Each structure stands twice: as structure tokens, then as C-alpha cells.
Amino acid sequence: MTLLELDHVDFRYPDGAIGLAGCSLAIERGSRNALIGANGSGKTTLFQHCNGLLRPQSGVVRYAGKPLDYSRGGLRELRSCVGLVFQNPDHQLFSASVAEDVSFGPLNLGLDSPTVRQRVAAALAAVGMAGHADKAVHNLSFGQKKRVCIAGVLAMEPELLVLDEPMAGLDQRMRGELLAVLDGLHAQGITLLLATHDIDFAYRWAERIHLINAGACTASLPAADLAHADDALSALEMPLPTVVEVHRRLCAQGLLPAQPIPRSHGELLALLETHQMDSTWKKQLTTTNTTITTKKQ
Amino acid sequence: MLIEQSAYANRWRKVAPAAKGTFALAGFVAAFAAATPRAAIAVAALICLVTLVGARVAAGRYLRVAAPALIFLAISCLSLAFSVNVDVSASAFDLTPGGLQKVAAVGARSLAALAALLFLVLTTPLIDLIVLLRRLRTPEILLEIMVLCYRMLFVFSEAVHDTLTAQAARLGYSSNALALRSLGGLAANLTLQVWQRASDLHIAAQSRNNDGPLRFLEPSFANGRRDVAIACAGGTALVVLALLLGWGI
Numbered sequence: 001m002t003l004l005e006l007d008h009v010d011f012r013y014p015d016g017a018i019g020l021a022g023c024s025l026a027i028e029r030g031s032r033n034a035l036i037g038a039n040g041s042g043k044t045t046l047f048q049h050c051n052g053l054l055r056p057q058s059g060v061v062r063y064a065g066k067p068l069d070y071s072r073g074g075l076r077e078l079r080s081c082v083g084l085v086f087q088n089p090d091h092q093l094f095s096a097s098v099a100e101d102v103s104f105g106p107l108n109l110g111l112d113s114p115t116v117r118q119r120v121a122a123a124l125a126a127v128g129m130a131g132h133a134d135k136a137v138h139n140l141s142f143g144q145k146k147r148v149c150i151a152g153v154l155a156m157e158p159e160l161l162v163l164d165e166p167m168a169g170l171d172q173r174m175r176g177e178l179l180a181v182l183d184g185l186h187a188q189g190i191t192l193l194l195a196t197h198d199i200d201f202a203y204r205w206a207e208r209i210h211l212i213n214a215g216a217c218t219a220s221l222p223a224a225d226l227a228h229a230d231d232a233l234s235a236l237e238m239p240l241p242t243v244v245e246v247h248r249r250l251c252a253q254g255l256l257p258a259q260p261i262p263r264s265h266g267e268l269l270a271l272l273e274t275h276q277m278d279s280t281w282k283k284q285l286t287t288t289n290t291t292i293t294t295k296k297q
Numbered sequence: 298m299l300i301e302q303s304a305y306a307n308r309w310r311k312v313a314p315a316a317k318g319t320f321a322l323a324g325f326v327a328a329f330a331a332a333t334p335r336a337a338i339a340v341a342a343l344i345c346l347v348t349l350v351g352a353r354v355a356a357g358r359y360l361r362v363a364a365p366a367l368i369f370l371a372i373s374c375l376s377l378a379f380s381v382n383v384d385v386s387a388s389a390f391d392l393t394p395g396g397l398q399k400v401a402a403v404g405a406r407s408l409a410a411l412a413a414l415l416f417l418v419l420t421t422p423l424i425d426l427i428v429l430l431r432r433l434r435t436p437e438i439l440l441e442i443m444v445l446c447y448r449m450l451f452v453f454s455e456a457v458h459d460t461l462t463a464q465a466a467r468l469g470y471s472s473n474a475l476a477l478r479s480l481g482g483l484a485a486n487l488t489l490q491v492w493q494r495a496s497d498l499h500i501a502a503q504s505r506n507n508d509g510p511l512r513f514l515e516p517s518f519a520n521g522r523r524d525v526a527i528a529c530a531g532g533t534a535l536v537v538l539a540l541l542l543g544w545g546i
């Protein structure tokens with residue numbers, strides 16, 4: 001079932017810059033989505049349309065099948081369902097302490113203090129920041145700030161979580177931790193849409209991939225199909241995922257079969273190991289058969 | 298930053314801000330109630346002792362935070378004690394009549410008041426003070442400005458540091474003329490950043506359903522009532538001590 005849909009949306013900024021140009025995109029409920037595009041391709045503009053921060057100049061944005069209602073009440077309902085996490089945490093966090101900042105969204109929903117307290121605790125626990133509730137925001141690391149940003153949106157209990165380049169500026173360990181948080185949220189049934197430049201990560205993690213270029217969504221495909229999307233990717237001047245390129249080369253060398261295509265480095269190694277074992281086993285079998293035949297003769 | 302570090306690292310970090318506010322207020326009252334310099338000095342020493350021993354604020358940090366205020370106080374005391382003589386034949390500075398008594402009274406009281414203020418700021422993070430002010434029904438608009446200024450202080454100190462480093466790395470401060478030019482560039486850059494950041498924060502607040510006042514959850518403190526009761530008892534004892542010493546008992 002489609003949760004969010006953009007239908008031929010156009011948006012131009014007051015200075016004439018094109019934000020979106022005939023952009024159409026659909027996000028299925030409960031899915032993991034990655035939006036891939038170069039800098040300035042319209043990813044942030046698209047995300048701000050999802051949350052009702054920007055209004056299309058033409059075209060329609062639909063949530064759960066209904067066109068968005070841009071009245072005060074309509075936006076309140078939409079923003080309680082669609083949570084937006086910004087790229088730079090310092091642009092999102094403006095309260096002095098962690099718990100205060102996380103409480104900001106649920107209090108804006110008009111919830112009472114005990115419920116807000118409960119939601120703040122649950123959201124901080126979900127992102128592994130429960131022990132930092134009383135800390136000042138400026139004393140946190142960049143990765144911790146990012147997690148607090150996610151908690152601030154999670155406390156509003158959204159159905160769809162939109163993250164603008166969540167991995168930007170994080171080291172390998174922090175990326176791993178954030179990924180575990182996102183996987184946990186997905187397991188709880190939250191639909192995820194994130195923007196990234198990292199095609200290897202998108203191919204490995206996402207269920208559906210959307211390509212955006214010059215404000216238009218040029219392709220929406222299951223992540224597995226990205227291995228065959230050479231043309232769509234080269235139009236964006238994007239390379240194929242590294243694992244796909246390596247797999248193709250190994251196939252050409254006759255070291256691996258064309259199917260299945262691995263999605264990650266780990267899967268590729270596992271395939272190689274299995275294939276190697278198969279080859280060794282076949283070789284041994286052939287040798288045994290030859291010996292038996294020779295003996296019989 | 299020193300104040301900030303101490304406010305988060307002291308032993309009484311989790312004590313209710315209302316209790317610490319009550320004790321600091323009692324310190325101010327005691328400073329004014331102390332009729333003699335001896336009484337005021339005793340009040341200052343006691344509050345200082347409570348801060349250093351009770352809250353375990355490091356003595357070095359305490360002195361470094363107090364130093365600017367103490368220098369200012371010393372200069373003020375000197376200006377109270379001496380008057381400038383315009384008569385060329387006489388000495389340039391004269392001791393004002395009753396100057397030393399005045400200096401002792403004002404200086405000692407100021408020291409006691411300073412000790413009370415330092416007790417509060419070195420043991421209480423600003424976020425807790427804002428909570429206290431909210432409970433005291435401070436106008437919401439003032440609190441919102443405080444929250445935003447406090448948060449932005451750190452964001453901009455980071456931005457200033459980054460810009461200064463970038464300018465220095467390209468010889469931006471290698472001569473006086475270049476330093477002036479670089480400072481101008483820094484100011485212009487920060488002005489733009491202020492505008493941009495304000496816009497970003499507004500968008501971020503809107504995306505979390507904000508439609509006007511900034512609402513935040515107030516933290517709860519375990520044993521709040523007990524802490525306030527202890528602070529009231531300690532504060533009363535301080536005021537009584539100041540009065541007794543002032544009366545020469």
C-alpha cells in the first residue's frame with residue numbers, strides 16, 4: 001500500500017532555482033527507501049514537500065491516498081505522521097538539554113506531561129541515548145547529536161521517517177550504530193526514506209531505490225534491479241555499486257555464476273567461499289570417479 | 298566554559314535547582330544583613346566553603362572564575378578609598394575621609410554576594426536555572442530568548458573558532474592590516490550565518506509541529522522537597538549567623 005506519493009510535483013524557489021520539476025515518486029508502507037542524487041538535485045526540497053514545509057506549485061502530494069491538507073490542522077496531522085530529520089544536527093537542535101529537545105515535538109502535539117515523559121524516555125532508549133537525557137546538547141559528539149535528532153522525531157511516533165543524508169559526517173563505527181538504530185525502527189514497522197550519496201550503502205540496505213536528477217525522479221526500482229540499471233546510473237554520473245562491478249568481473253573470469261548477484265561485500269565473500277567449496281568438492285568427486293574407473297579397468 | 302564544566306561536574310548536579318537557588322538567595326540576604334565587614338567576610342567564607350567542600354567544586358577552577366570579578370572589585374575599592382587631587386602642589390591621590398571603613402564594608406558585602414552568586418552558577422547548569430525561572434513564572438518570551446541564546450552561544454563559538462582557524466591557516470592574521478581585514482570578513486560571515494541559522498531553526502521547529510511558543514518538558518528532581526528543606530535550614534542559619542556577628546555577639 002502506498003503511504004506517500006508525489007505526483008508530477010513542480011517547485012521553483014523565489015530566486016528562480018529549480019527545486020522539483022515534474023517529480024513523481026511513491027513510498028510503500030513499511031518499506032526501506034533510499035533516494036540517490038547529486039548535490040543540488042532536489043533531495044532536500046523533496047523531503048520538505050513530504051513534511052508539508054514546502055507546497056507544490058503544481059502537481060499533488062498524497063499521504064495515505066489523500067492529497068495533503070495545508071491548513072493548520074492538516075499540517076499538524078501530517079507532521080505527526082511524517083518525521084523529518086535534517087542533515088546538520090545543529091540546525092535541528094535548539095534546546096539546551098537532550099531531554100528538553102526531544103520533548104519539543106510531542107509537546108507541540110498537545111500531549112500531557114506524563115505521556116511526553118514516557119515518549120521521551122522511549123525515543124531516547126530506541127536510539128541508545130537514554131543515559132544522556134540530562135546532558136547539554138553542546139557536550140555531545142556529532143554522532144550523538146544525530147541520534148538525538150532522530151529521537152526528537154521518533155518521540156512524535158511517526159509512520160514515515162525521512163532522513164536527509166543521515167550518514168554524512170559519521171565515522172565507520174557511528175555509521176554502524178546508526179544503521180542498527182534504523183534497522184530497529186524498521187523492525188517496529190516504521191517506513192524509512194533516506195537520502196544518500198553512498199550507492200554501495202543504498203544497494204546493500206534499501207528495499208527500493210529512487211534516483212533523482214535536476215528535480216525529477218528518473219527511476220524508482222527494487223534495490224536488486226540496481227545491478228542492471230547501468231543507463232539510469234550513468235545519466236546521474238553515478239557508478240554501479242562496487243560489489244556489482246566486482247561480481248561482473250568474477251563472472252567474466254568464470255569464478256562465479258551470473259546469479260545470484262550479491263548485495264554486499266559479505267554476501268560476495270560468502271558466494272566465493274561456497275563456490276570454491278563446490279569446485280573443490282566437484283574436483284574431488286571427479287578424481288574419485290576416475291580412480292574407481294581405472295581400478296575397474 | 299569553566300562555569301559550564303563546573304556546573305555539570307560538581308557533586309550537587311542532581312540537587313533540585315530550587316534548593317540551590319534558595320541557598321544562594323539566603324546568601325544574598327545574609328550579605329546585606331551583615332552589619333560589619335567581619336560578619337560579611339564570615340558569610341563569604343562559609344558560602345565559599347560550602348561550594349568547595351559540599352559541592353566539591355575544584356579550588357583552582359573556583360579562583361579562575363572568581364578572578365575577573367575580584368579584580369573588578371579591587372579596582373572599585375581603590376576608587377572608593379582614594380580621591381584624585383587636582384591641586385598641583387599636593388599629592389595626586391588623597392585618602393577619602395572614612396574611605397577605608399567604606400571600602401571594608403562595601404568590599405566585604407560584595408565578596409559575600411559574589412560567593413553566593415558563584416555558588417549558584419558553579420553548581421547549577423543553565424538549563425536547570427531556566428527550569429527554576431520557569432517555575433518562578435518568568436515571562437515565557439524571556440525564557441525562550443535565554444534558551445536560544447544559550448544554545449546559539451555554543452554553535453557560534455564553534456563557527457567563530459572554525460572561521461578564525463581557516464583565516465589563520467591562510468595567513469589572515471599575519472599583519473595588523475590583514476588582521477583587521479580578516480576580522481571584518483569574520484563579522485560579515487557570522488552575520489550571514491546568524492540569518493541562515495535562524496531560518497534553519499525556524500524550518501526545523503515547523504517540521505516538529507511548532508506553531509508559536511517553544512515548549513519543553515521540565516526535568517523532575519528526586520528528593521526535591523528534601524533538598525529545598527535543607528537549603529532553607531542552611532540559608533536561615535547563614536542569615537542568623539550574619540545578624541549575630543553583625544551585632545557583635
